[in-house]
Amino acid sequence: MPNLAVESLTLSHFRSHHVVQIECDARPIAIYGANGVGKTNILEAVSLLSPGRGVRRASAEEMTRRPEALGWKVKAILRSQGRLHEVETWSENGAARQVRIDSKAATQVMLGRIARVLWLIPAMDRLWIEGADGRRRFLDRMTLSFHPSHADNVLIYEKNMRERNRLLKDRVKDAHWYRAIESQMAEAGVKIRAAREEALAHIHASQEQAETAFPTANLTLTNAESIDIPNNSDELAVLFADYRNRDIDAGRTLIGPHRDDLYGVFAAKNVPAKDSS
Ligand SMILES: Nc1ncnc2c1ncn2[C@@H]1O[C@H](COP(=O)(O)OP(=O)(O)O)[C@@H](O)[C@H]1O
Ligand SMILES: [Mg+2]
Structure with missing residues (x-):
């Protein structure tokens, strides 16, 4: 019995779909139909049962059925883990999507605690060739499935970094404006990196145990500048300073x-993924 299954899915005014209800169970599902009938739209709706912007990285407003543009609901x-949950997510008037779990208001981060969802889709076939952003997003989605709180740390880090970037743009030099921000970035940053490293360790460990012909990958965390990012928050704060x-x-x-x-x-074969296909 898999740990995660969608047992019922209802789309309202989502993309091309007016109202659709699909009853299913834990078995694998194939969706087929002519081009443009709305198959990927269904997958996009399923992807919204996990945190983030879904498989198309679209805004909530883009997902509303046009021309009515009344808002949508999934x-x-x-x-999940042997328990049933009712998950609702919707957007009104083009606003950011909201979430309710078992009839209670919830955050997207809380979705990550129920639904550990990862996708590898044709649009990602240049994952290893193109910029680091896509790979980092992919890694973070994997990390999230081991550490749901990873999403919180990423949000904290990014919020503080936006504040720091505002100061930088204004060419603020005075250190005291930066200290609290950098210390919060450092604290969240160290947790983010530790969680990413742990996720990679999990993947390596399960690859070693797997009896499969699927190629094994060695995965490491790097950064474009090849700078050693300290794994201690005080030292990371000093690096930011x-x-x-x-x-x-x-x-x-x-x-x-x-x-x-x-x-x-x-x-x-010791070949970098970017040189393989
Ligand atoms: N916001 C929207 N409102 C209404 N229709 C939409 C919206 N976004 C996409 N569509 C329509 O959805 C269809 C594509 O659906 P898609 O799921 O990608 O098809 P496929 O079955 O080929 O995967 C197109 O006809 C497109 O016009
Ligand atoms: Mg499609």
Whole structure:
């Protein structure tokens, strides 16, 4: 019995769908139909049962059925770890999507505690070739499935970094404006990196146990600048302080976990993933 299954899915005014109700169970599902009938739209709705912007990375407003543009709703019965949950997510008037779990208001982060969802779709076939952002998002989604609180730390880090970037853009030099912000970034940043490293360790451990022909990958956390990011929050805060002048010139935070990248190597042949296909 899988740990996660959608047992019922209802879409209202979501993309091309007016009202659709699908009853299913834990068995695998194939959706087929002519081009443009709304298959991927259904998958997009399912992806919204986990935190974030879904498989298309679209805004809540884009998902509303046009031309009516009344807002949309996705409702699902999820079986997770042997328990049933009713998950509702919707958007009104183009506003950010809201979430309710078992009839109680919830956050997107709370969705991550119920539904551990990961996707690898054709649109991601350049994952290893293109920029670090996509790989970092993929890694964070994997990490989230081991550490639901990873999402909170990423939010805290990003909120503080936005504040720091505002100061940098205004060319604020006075250290006392930065200290509290950088210390919060450092604290969240260290947790973010530790969770990412732990996720990679989990993946390596399960690859070793797996009896499969699927190619094994060596995955490591790197960053474009090859700077050692300390795993101690005091030291990371010092690194942020040391970089302030360079960051002021750049108008943004140049180093930190937000620049992490995932480096993959096809283990059997020692070929980097970016050179494999
Ligand atoms: N916000 C929207 N409102 C109404 N229709 C939409 C919206 N977004 C996409 N569509 C329609 O959905 C269809 C594509 O659905 P999709 O799920 O990608 O098809 P497929 O079955 O080929 O995967 C297109 O006809 C497109 O016009
Ligand atoms: Mg499609």
